[in-house]
Amino acid sequence: MSDFHVTILLASVIAAAAPILLATLGETITEKSGIINLSLDGTILLSAMCAFVIALKTDNILLGFVAASLVGALVAGMVAFFSIYLKQSQVAVGFVLTLMTRDLAYFIGSPYSRMPGPQVGPMPVPFLSEIPFFGDVLFRHNLPVYFSMVMIGVAWWYVYKTRLGLRLRSVGENPEASYARGINPNRVQMVYALCGGLLVGLAGATFSLCIKPGWGQPQGAEGTGWIALALVIFGGWNPVKAALGAYLFAFLQVMSIYFQGWLPSIPAQVFQVAPFPLMIFILVIMFFAQRESFVRWAKDKPVVRAVIRALSSAAPSSLGRRYSEE
Amino acid sequence: MADYVQNGQRISAGQYTETVGDYIREGVLTLVVVLAFTTFVLFIAGAPPLDAYYHIFKGSLGSWGKFTHVIKAWIPLTLCSCGLLYTFRIGLWNIGVEGQVVMGAIFTTYALRFGIATPFPLVFLALSFAAGIAGGALWALLAGFLKTKGGVHEIFAGLGLNFVAQGTVLWLIFGPWKRPGVASMSGTEIFPTDLWLPYISSLRISPIGLACALGALILTAAMLRYTRVGLYLKAIGNNPNSAYLLGLKPNRYMLIAMICAGGFAGLAGSMQVAGVYHRLIPSISSNYGYLSLLVVMLANFNVWIAPLVAFFFACLNVGSIQLPMMLQLDSSLSGVIQGTLVLATLAVHAWRIRQKTRGARP
Numbered sequence: 001m002s003d004f005h006v007t008i009l010l011a012s013v014i015a016a017a018a019p020i021l022l023a024t025l026g027e028t029i030t031e032k033s034g035i036i037n038l039s040l041d042g043t044i045l046l047s048a049m050c051a052f053v054i055a056l057k058t059d060n061i062l063l064g065f066v067a068a069s070l071v072g073a074l075v076a077g078m079v080a081f082f083s084i085y086l087k088q089s090q091v092a093v094g095f096v097l098t099l100m101t102r103d104l105a106y107f108i109g110s111p112y113s114r115m116p117g118p119q120v121g122p123m124p125v126p127f128l129s130e131i132p133f134f135g136d137v138l139f140r141h142n143l144p145v146y147f148s149m150v151m152i153g154v155a156w157w158y159v160y161k162t163r164l165g166l167r168l169r170s171v172g173e174n175p176e177a178s179y180a181r182g183i184n185p186n187r188v189q190m191v192y193a194l195c196g197g198l199l200v201g202l203a204g205a206t207f208s209l210c211i212k213p214g215w216g217q218p219q220g221a222e223g224t225g226w227i228a229l230a231l232v233i234f235g236g237w238n239p240v241k242a243a244l245g246a247y248l249f250a251f252l253q254v255m256s257i258y259f260q261g262w263l264p265s266i267p268a269q270v271f272q273v274a275p276f277p278l279m280i281f282i283l284v285i286m287f288f289a290q291r292e293s294f295v296r297w298a299k300d301k302p303v304v305r306a307v308i309r310a311l312s313s314a315a316p317s318s319l320g321r322r323y324s325e326e
Numbered sequence: 327m328a329d330y331v332q333n334g335q336r337i338s339a340g341q342y343t344e345t346v347g348d349y350i351r352e353g354v355l356t357l358v359v360v361l362a363f364t365t366f367v368l369f370i371a372g373a374p375p376l377d378a379y380y381h382i383f384k385g386s387l388g389s390w391g392k393f394t395h396v397i398k399a400w401i402p403l404t405l406c407s408c409g410l411l412y413t414f415r416i417g418l419w420n421i422g423v424e425g426q427v428v429m430g431a432i433f434t435t436y437a438l439r440f441g442i443a444t445p446f447p448l449v450f451l452a453l454s455f456a457a458g459i460a461g462g463a464l465w466a467l468l469a470g471f472l473k474t475k476g477g478v479h480e481i482f483a484g485l486g487l488n489f490v491a492q493g494t495v496l497w498l499i500f501g502p503w504k505r506p507g508v509a510s511m512s513g514t515e516i517f518p519t520d521l522w523l524p525y526i527s528s529l530r531i532s533p534i535g536l537a538c539a540l541g542a543l544i545l546t547a548a549m550l551r552y553t554r555v556g557l558y559l560k561a562i563g564n565n566p567n568s569a570y571l572l573g574l575k576p577n578r579y580m581l582i583a584m585i586c587a588g589g590f591a592g593l594a595g596s597m598q599v600a601g602v603y604h605r606l607i608p609s610i611s612s613n614y615g616y617l618s619l620l621v622v623m624l625a626n627f628n629v630w631i632a633p634l635v636a637f638f639f640a641c642l643n644v645g646s647i648q649l650p651m652m653l654q655l656d657s658s659l660s661g662v663i664q665g666t667l668v669l670a671t672l673a674v675h676a677w678r679i680r681q682k683t684r685g686a687r688p
Contacts, residue, residue: 038481082669086676091419091481092623093672099616100665103658108371110656217656226485233482273493276486280478287477 009254010137017250018141018148019044019203019211019221023228024235024242025148025155026199030076031232032159033192034172034185034318037079038094040200041225042101047071047204049109052215056117064118065144065205072201073194075101080193083322084186090320098225105219112215119213120144144206151199155239168192172316175323185323203228230279234286236313249275286313352674359670364663373655381652382660386645394530398602399614399640400633401539402427402594406618407625407632408542409590412583414627415550416576417563422469422484424615425491426462426588430595432494433461435503435514435606438521438599447520455596462592463585465491470584474577488615496608503606513607523601535601539633542590547629549586559583591615617643617664624668639664 023040030037037043047068055064075097082093120142129139138149159165167188170178175185204221212220227249235242256271288294289308298304368375386396406423413420420426437457441450465487472483500509525532550556562569562576570576598610621639625631639660646660 078669082672082676086673086680088672088676093669095419095421096620096623096665096668099620099661100669103661103665104367106658107367107656107662110658111371111654223489226489230482230486233479270493270497273489276489280472280476280483280486283478283482284472284476 007133007136009258011140013247013251013254014137014149015141015145016211016254017247018145019206020224020228020231020250021148021203021243021246022144022151022199022206023203023225024231024246025151025239026072026196026203027228027232028196028235028237028239028242029155029159029168029199030193030196031319032172032237032316033168033189034175034316034321034323035080035083035189035193036090036094036320037076037193037196037200038091038229039075039079039097039101039225040228041223042098042105043072043075043197043200044204044207044221044225045219046075046101046105047201048208048219048221049105049112049204049215051205052117052208053109053112055209056112056115059118061118061120061209064209065202068205068208069198069201072199072204073197076193076197076200077190080190084189087322090322102222106217109215110217114216115214117214118209120210142210144202144210147202148206152239152243159239169316172318175318179323189323200225200228227275227279230283233315234279234282237316238313241310241313252278348678352671352678355678356667356670356674359674360663360666363666363670364659367659367662368655371655373653378649378653378655378659381648382642382645384645385648386641391530392644395644396637396640397531397536399612399643400637401535401601402597402612402614403618403621403636403640404539404633405542405590405594405597406615407621407636408546408629409587410618410622411546411550411627411629411632412559412586414622415556415559415563416580416583417566418473418580418583419481420466420469420484420584420587421481421616421619422466422487423587423591423618424611424613425484425488426465426591427595427598427611427615428488428491428495429465429588430458430462430592431599431606431610432491432498432595433592434458434596434599435498438517439503441521442518447518451521451523451600454600455593458592458596458599459589460592462590462595463588466584466588466591467581470581473584474580492608495606495610499606499608511608513603513605513610516605521600522604523597525601532601535597538593538597542593543629543633546590550629555579555582612643620664620668624671 023044027037027040050071051064051068054067055061058064078097079090079094082088083090122140122142123146125139125146129135131139157165159168167178167183170181171183171185171188175189178185178188203224207221207224208215208219228246231242231245231249234245252275256274259271289298295308298308365375368378384392386392406427409426410420410423434454434457437454438450441447441454444450469480469483469487472478473480476483499511499513503514505513505515523532523534525535550559558569558574558579559582561572562574562579566576594614595611598612598614599606603610617639618636621635622632625635642660642663646657649655649657649659
């Protein structure tokens, strides 16, 4: 491939990662509070559809983003409501919602398929975009992409460095103890389910108004929600590590286009599904890396140990468990 | 931990008993919620709601021809639901059932390809069913091993394998198994008619397919109720730790449950290839795997209610195919109705329990 440029490649990775990143960060925050929102894949499609249709009808891109984030929060709020107040399984409700919202998006959105519509324009950052190499890679995108990058730091800082973040983590680890300390776990879980949902909704809008503009069946965002859920585990419920995972995944996605050109003998379908077995493979490695025999073997191998320490993680202790005041 | 109080006794949610009147009240309330939401959605889409319902009904039960299509959808849905009963019983979320259907279809197609232009098509047809069952079971076993040996949650293992199975189908259709000439989304070449699942031409229904579905139901009911395996699955599903202390090996029974689920799902894939499409197509599973998860949930994990729910869902799926033709609506309305139905059932049931036990809580 003659038109291969590292700058263009990296810039497209940064852009392609934006919606995955937003969804992953949103889900990380939600899961930190102990709620698992399995409805991501459908939510992203529904909010993508809403963003496109609202932006098209009102001719206002901002309203599209607002609508999408509200849709995301609404669906996440339903998962939390079913879990907290109706004592139903989060996994069951999330799964049903993922199928239902996807079909809802296809049903309501079908008249708007393949229509030309509004799209977020590029917005290079003044001065910063003039920096050689880094300017081209990082600072010649549009607003949602910048937002996704900023959110990595904000999420990390909020979760690990603020008082509210501490309360969030304590509810996810031990709601009973949090309750004893005067925190209302139900309220905290609801709030962070909604916050996470807002970000997931924005991810949908970023698809239909920036990365893959327009609406269709399929839209092109299918499967992203499941990827984001896997990335949360891959990132060990840490926003920064999860973000790295999102960039890695986007890199694979973008590279698959190049690989198809370089290795035409390997069919395109292999590259499209490659990230999924890779994700499983990494999860298996992470599991084995935590075994005692492996830890002993890696004891005098500093490089291996560092890699393992970076990969190993634990889920919030009460993830997916229902909390009841008794 | 006691969740509710009834007649002064602390009981868990599962032990909460309801009268027939409760069930009727809940059922009516659920239907009202579903109809209200669906009508609202149709209103947003700018469609006449009554016409839409009418076309779904007429398109599924309006004629014998339509009814045979419903049966063709009911068979794989029922088979998958039977399989899922095993995995749900032990507390596994076998989301990989979708990929297991696809793998069953791939293995069936592989076996059938050897049967082209041979003097014994029926032998190969039977072999292809065995291959389908094996394919689904293998794919499920892989997810099971990832869960028990690799520490990967079954939802993610299953989902990953679903995507891999789907990628494999596309690769086969566009690569090794492509039609002579040009590969296309319409699938592989159609098999000769002697490799089709035999059906009664006057009724247009395959007795073998029906027998498989009914046999699966009876077998599953018997397995879960009368055999040791069924009892152990339930024991482990209810309390893995105490089952382990009793000397049961949860991992072994998880794998058994996965193999059963995968086998039935694989058979459903065989039905799709040999009985419905007579070739391998990209959407060979028709989403029946995912849909059967909803079927089993709505049936409250009951083996005799599941086929009834499956029939209703099959009607919705087949009937909604009329929507694009008649009303220029998308056929995904069926999925909206099905999902809403499950959610509304969960919500109404939980809400009524909350109402009845309010104030009685300690």
